[in-house]
Amino acid sequence: MNVLDARARFQELRERSGLIDPGELDAVWTALDTVRPQDILGEWKGGEFRTGHPLEGMLAEADWYGKTFASVHDAKPLMCRNTAGELYSNLELGQGEASLWTVEFRGESTATMVYDGRPVFDHFKRVDGTTLMGIMNAKGVPAEGPFYYFFLERASEAPPAAGEGA
Template identity: 80%
Template sequence: MNPLEARTRFQALRETKGPVEAAELDAVWAGLETVRPEEILGEWKGGEFDTGHPLNGELEKAGWYGKTFTSVHDAKPLMCRNEAGELYSHVELGKGEASLWTVEFRGESTATMVYDGRPVFDHFKRVDDTTLMGIMNAKGVPADGPFYYFFLERVARSGEGA
């Protein structure tokens, strides 16, 4: 699958109501381009693909909004909304925050968020200029998964776009 086909398939899977097969997401992932940590700095709103992973639905219960990458050494993996709708970094749930590194995953080096307090890695690839696909990997997960699949949409800063 080339990058254009991967982007098209990603959008179709993202709009799917109900379960999505991990194998389909893996095929999309393989067709997407890698990304460098410096290219993904900023605020991102997140969502998940329902693959039946045990984490599906759990982040939503915690009020998960997305991720903020202030710098490569200052990443906030669990930006959540409190009851008043205000964003905060849920450091208790994440057991700290994170940093961005270039890590090899499935034979490619790509931007990866390494959690400070958990043996967890979020690998990222570029769908387009404002969208990332992510795969969460963790210590103890076999090489063939099951993985948690998610996506991030870049939050436009005020004054950007039109």
């Protein structure tokens, strides 16, 4: 699969309402380009692929919005909405925040978010100029998974953060 086919397949899988075989997502991942940490700074709105992973649906329950990468050393993995609809970094759920590094995963070096309080890594690859595909990996997860698959879409205009005016 070339990168153009991977982008088209990514979109098809993103729009699918039923369960997705992780092997289909792995095929897309393999064809995508790696990305550097400094190239993904900014605000991102997130979503998940339905693969039957145990984490599926948990972020939605926390009103997860996405991720914010203010700098390589200031990453907020769990930007959620409070009851007023404002964004905040959910430090409790994430057990802290995170940082961005270049880490090898499946034989390629790519931007990876390393959580401060958990042995968890979110690996990223570029789908296009405004979209990233992510695979969550963690200590103790075998090489074959199961992995949690998600995507991030660059936010054109981030909603107000908690404490800021609308």
